[in-house]
Amino acid sequence: MDLHAPLAAILEALERPSSGSSDFDLNPGVVLPEGRKLRPAAVLVALMERHGELQVILTKRSSALKHHPGQIAFPGGKVDASDKDVAAAALREAREEIGLDPANVEILGALPSHETVTGFAVTPVLGRVRDDFIPIPEPGEVAEMFFVPFAHVSDPANFSVQSRRWRGQRRRYYTVPYGPYYIWGATARILRGLADRLP
Structure with missing residues (x-):
């Protein structure tokens, strides 16, 4: 598979102006x-070429x-005073949580x-992992690291809207x-926001 096309689409998406998103977007009330x-806070949306396709x-x-036990998340966390910027925070958290060397990541944008x-206020930082690495999950924070095909999470047809009660409201x-x-x-x-920006 030619991986140039999805990466080019991602770079184009990052150039498009848009407002931020919110957990409340689907709840106007x-x-x-x-x-x-x-x-x-910052999270690393880490993209990696595996088995001939781009994966997240x-x-x-x-x-x-x-907080949020057992939930699926990007590597990430609070921005510390020692972090130069949100990208540095995302890279630091990824190193701490899954053992990903910051030198192995090319920052594409945010x-x-x-x-x-x-x-x-979470800034999603997108980065391309240059080389394969051996994940070292931090057992106190991460139960498992896994990969999802970018083609799956960049297709709006794979998303659905569900609901549950939260603080007395649906x-x-x-x-x-x-x-x-x-x-x-x-x-x-965040993934849906990226999918909606893709050309």
Whole structure:
């Protein structure tokens, strides 16, 4: 497979102007307080060429975590004061969570920030992993690292909208299941945002 086309499409998508996304996009009835303070965070949308196709690295969070246990996520976390920028934060978190060397990642760009229900402004940083690597999941944070074909998560037809009760209200959210993995919430919303920007 020629991998130039999907990478070129991603670079083109990153150049397109657009507003940020939110966990509340599908819930227009939710009134958010004016002047709310969001904490900066970053995730690495790591793209890697495997088995002749472009794939995305995702993790399954440890069931022992206090927040979002067992959920599917990108490597990432809060931006620390020592981080030069959001890309540095995403790379640092990926090294800590899955053992990915920052020197092995070519930063392609970033999507507009995504506001989460937990009060974070998350910047999705896209990067291409140059060479294969041996993942070293941090057992306190990551139960598993796995790959999903980019073709699967970049096709809007693979997404659906589901709902559940949250804080006494019905909340709608995107899902993009893959095999045994139930990808939903902020991770699915970020992927859907990228899919919608592709030419």
